[in-house]
Amino acid sequence: MLKDVTFGQYYPGNSLLHRTDPRIKLIILVEYLVLVLVAESELAALTSLAFTGFLIAVSGVRFSVLIKSAKPLIFVLAFTAIVNLFFTVGEGEPLVSFYFIKIYQSGIRNAVMMLLRLLSLVLGTSVLISFTTSPLELTDAIESVLSPLKKIKVPVHEFAMMMSIALRFIPTLIEETNKIISAQKARCADFESGNLLKRLKALIPILIPLFVSAVRRAEELADAMECRCYHGGEGRTKLKVMKSDAKDYVFLVTVTLITVAVFFLNRLTWSEVVGFCADIF
Amino acid sequence: MTNALELKNISVIYGEGTPFRKAALNNINTSFPKGEITGIIGHTGSGKSTLASLLNGLSKPTEGEVLLFGENIWAKPKEMVKIRSRVGLVFQYPEYQLFDETVESDISFGPKNMGLPDDEIKKRVKLASEFCGLSEKELKRSPFELSGGQKRRVAIAGVLAMQPEVLVLDEPAAGLDPKGREEILGGLTEYKNIYGTTLIIISHSMEDIANYADNILVMKDGEVYMQGGVHEIFMQAEKLFDAKLDLPQITKLFIELKKRNLCENTDVYTVGYAKKEIEKAITSK
Amino acid sequence: MSFIEAQGVEFAYSPEEDKVINGIDLKIEKGSYVSIIGHNGCGKSTLAKLLCGILLPSKGAIFVDGMNTADEDKAFDIRKKCGMVFQNPDNQLVASVVEEDIAFAPENLGLPREEIRKRVDAALATVDMTEHAKHATYKLSGGQKQRIAIAGILAMQPECIVFDEATAMLDPTGRKEIVSAMKRLNKEMGMTVITITHYMNEAVEADRIIVMDHGKIISDGTPQEIFSEVEKLQSVSLAVPQVTELMYLLEKDGFDLPRGILHAMDAADVIEKFMRRQSEND
Known part of the structure; x- marks a missing residue:
């Protein structure tokens, strides 16, 4: 039972994420959390999903290890999906109606969105922090990021x-x-x-x-x-x-841009995107 | 001779179907005779502890059967608690499992879980603590005030109080000084002699096994490397030596003496027997 | 003055409790390999902690390289000189990655980065764990964990290491690893090694053995001397190596054999010689 929990276990390696300055990773983590949580429209969600996929790919962490780390959360994930599926009251006719159970199209959409969002949060945070940052690096980074607080006597x-x-x-x-x-x-x-x-x-x-x-x-x-x-x-x-070098800043700027992009994508519809692309060409 | 426990074609495989497939135990066939002490020895990672957790159904073998007096212990998984009261298992460093306010109530934990009546529990606690060398006064104390050696005894008494038919102990004397080892292993042997309990003792100490066991099971890389009576095993002491097992010092001496043609036997593992052998060798020359 | 000197040391964990250390005078020279033996609860681990200055004597004084362990200004210097490896390998590793753990002490000393790197690499090489530098500490075997603990102390470049039952929780393989590390530290690097143990096979490797009982030193000498007194050791619930006991019993029965034999090989030599002598006499 408990032996499947891999939280907090560093996965030694030398991938791009391993080599990124942990302080930069902390800032990226904050941006990433914002990005995943605000992504509402399909386009934004797809972007956030693609970015999570990218993080997993460059982390060098074996996929089976990742899946194993998410296993204990299956219950939470399933619960969230079910609650969203059954309890979302959408507009129009329900797709399925069986006694008191009514499933709406928006219910399915919400369930899928929540599931993907939670899964992204878990997997993204794992590869960004727990798997690729040794605990000592992480605490060093936290200490460094929070060090201004020392001035007001916070025992950082x-x-x-x-x-x-x-x-x-x-x-x-x-x-x-x-x-x-x-x-x-x-x-x-x-x-x-x-x-x-x-x-x-x-x-x-x-x-x-x-x-x-x-x-x-x-x-x-x-x-x-x-x-x-x-x-x-x-x-x-x-x-x-x-030490942060050029690569870290490029990474940071890229993530910032993606996060900003997600805000815009939330407001765009598919037809607008198509029109936008057509304008370019 | 009846066998208390029998293992038939036991395999324990982790990660079946993945590239990380690893057999912790591979086709184990062995038996533990009733009322005798069987010692299990082997290197760390040889599968000794995995084997122990199979015996009372704490884990399930991937393949094969565990028979307790001829009955498959997994026949009725719902009644596993009953099996666990019949096959007691004492883990390594069992003192870390103590939790109750007094030594007495901690020892009662197992019997209570078995649903025994209060007077029976009292009787069992008293008996178990006597064999583990705990005094009436110590029963009233908190287990956390005791010394390391005493805590160990409380933990063993906690399993003994269930009065299991088979008692499995993983390194019961680890970390204790010679006197502590002797008291625990001696007490258990005495208990066995009176109640006919079957004992299975896992140990790294070949000397302890040699002194107390009737039979030996030698494990190596998840397989049975050797098994038989203590004499039988030590007759082939060189084979143990080849497997880089830690032999009793006295056996090492006799292997050396045999090499020098001064003595013929290598099945010597106690000081008393060694003395007789040397005296015999000296007078015969 | 000797490297470590204890003068009339007494110690109790609290004034109401019985004394754990009951008047100890002791001198340990630089570069020696000393083993302190005794049954569980005889006070040997407490003595070890006193020698390193983790505990302070209730009475008497302990000097490490001339510095009184009770002198608070010297606490830091004493710890730098005299490191300690504890019993439980899991409870003395601070970091999750091997090299980060070894770097802990030099980091505390405020050494420059290059110097830390140098010391970590050297310490890893000494305990033969270089290839594990980047590994996670919790996945190592008990013996490997203890070697990391030793390396963590070595990185302070101390002059003395005290092993407080550092092999008690290890399997025979792990125990051998640690004992051979102790020997190497003493013989090749000239370090003072003090080991607290109740494994006699381990104690015989030292150059000097101190036997404790009830917070007092009852014997002090070379392994041969100590293990010649079989009855005295047995009276304080200690066992002697099997061959030592065998030779002692044979000698008591009137065979002309030397006492204090510690190793199987030596015993075989002695027995061979004895038999040869006998057949010549016949």
């Missing part, structure tokens, strides 16, 4: 360090959770039957050991970090200095 370094350690421990804790679940199952624990309250209570034998071990790990890690001369962010240097 501490925040970034905590985040990077949390990411580093995700796989370890997932493994541990699976182990504890198996161990309690071997003691005849039942997590699958009974009402909600009973099921919640059944989680106690998993959560307490997990919590205890997380505290123990934290204490040991603190000792280990101290042993390696950790003393906060002051006077720290970095092995990897973030």
Whole structure:
């Protein structure tokens, strides 16, 4: 069950996305989120889909790995699609009418749009950030982007360090959770039957050991970090200095243009595009 | 002789049908005789732990059957909880699974899940904690206040209290000092001798296996490399050596002595037996 | 003054609790390879933490290269001199990628980028993990993780490394990897190595063994000396290597065999010699 979760797992490689300055990637991520969320018209949606496809292609992440990472979200995706399908009340006659179930054309459109939007969000964010940015790079980037806040005494370094350690421990804790679940199952624990309250209570034998071990790990890690001369962010240097070059700026400008384009495409209809193309030629 | 557990043509394959197909276990055929201790040894990644999780139905083999006293444990998947109470499984570092307020209530967790009456649970907890060397006083304490070795014993007692017919232990003595190892393995052996429980012990320590087991199953690359009685296996100590398994130091000595034509046997794995053999060799020369 | 010196050290985790360390005087010379053994709970891990300055003595003092570990101004210098590798490989790696983890200490020291790069590469080479530089740490085996932990300490360029039961959670293969790394650090790089363990096969590799019981040092000597006293070790719930016990039992039965034999090969030599002598006498 939990072992299929690949969130927060860096996928080492040397693709274009791996080589892009993580700070630029953070800005691109924001633009990308805007782009996916505002794309309403078919044209805009197609553009956003094509761009997501492009990101996946240049990430060098194997498609099967990506699909596996999205697998735990199948339920959420299916749920969203179904809700949109059945509960959108459109104009005109419903396509299907069966007792209280009425499916409209706009319902299908909404379901498909939502599904694609969510899938794009998950896959796009994964390839842009989690798979191609090592957690340390990511936190360095966040630290750097947020560094102006240090002036007003926001503990940016501490925040970034905590985040990077949390990411580093995700796989370890997932493994541990699976182990504890198996161990309690071997003691005849039942997590699958009974009402909600009973099921919640059944989680106690998993959560307490997990919590205890997380505290123990934290204490040991603190000792280990101290042993390696950790003393906060002051006077720290970095092995990897973030550098942006021409390629990063080209990437950034391109994404900005695509995002702006999506805003316009939202307002255009197919006939306008055809007319526009005809004008050019 | 009855077999408590029998594995028939067991394979466990990950990623079937993909380019990453990997057989964790490949056509395993073996059996675990009732009332005896079988030791399972092998390198990390040889499939020992995968094998263990098959025995109580925590995972399902891709192919083959697991028979508990002749019955396929997957015949009624709905009654898997019953199988798990009959085949107890103690994982590596089991102390990390403790959760309850007192040692006593933690040990009761398994029996309670089995739906046993309160007085029966009490009886079982008492018995299990005795064999694991836990005192009355310790039963009332929080498991989190105990030392590492004591926690380990509480965790083992938690499985023992289900009174399983077969008890599988993955590295029960890992990380303990010699005295701690002896107490846990000795306590389990004693329990087995009285109640006729079948024990299966997975270990990296050939010395522990040699000292406590009746039979040995040697795993290598997901397959059975050797199996038989302890004597039988150590007669072929050189074969174990070739598989780069960690032999008891004393067996290494006898392999060397055999090379030098000073001694004939290599099935020597305990200090007591070694002493007799050396004395015999010295007086006969 | 010796490289590490403990003077009348006592320690308790809190004033109400029993003392874990109960009066220890100890000198460890630069470049030595020392093993500290004892049963679970004898205080050996606490001693290790005291020697590195992670814990401070409740009484007495500990000096690392002449610096008192209680001196707060020197804390940083002491940590740079004396690194520590812990038991659980999962709980001491800070970063998700191997080389980023190794860079952690030099980054904390505020070294320039080129110097960090140089140290990371050198440390990786020393533990033979260069090809894993860009790999994810969580996918490595236990032994590999511990080697990364060692490299992370080496990148500080310390003079001493303390291994606190660093092999306890490893399989035999991993254990061998770490023990051979310890030997290399000591013999080839002249580093002071202190290893806390209850694996006797590991302790015999050291040049000096210190036996602890109830927060005190009860024996201190070469492996041969320590393992000659089989009964004393057994009385503090420690086992001796099997061949050591065998030779001891044979000697006790009146055979003229030397004590303190630690390795199977040595035992075979001794037995061969003994048999030859016997057949000559006959």
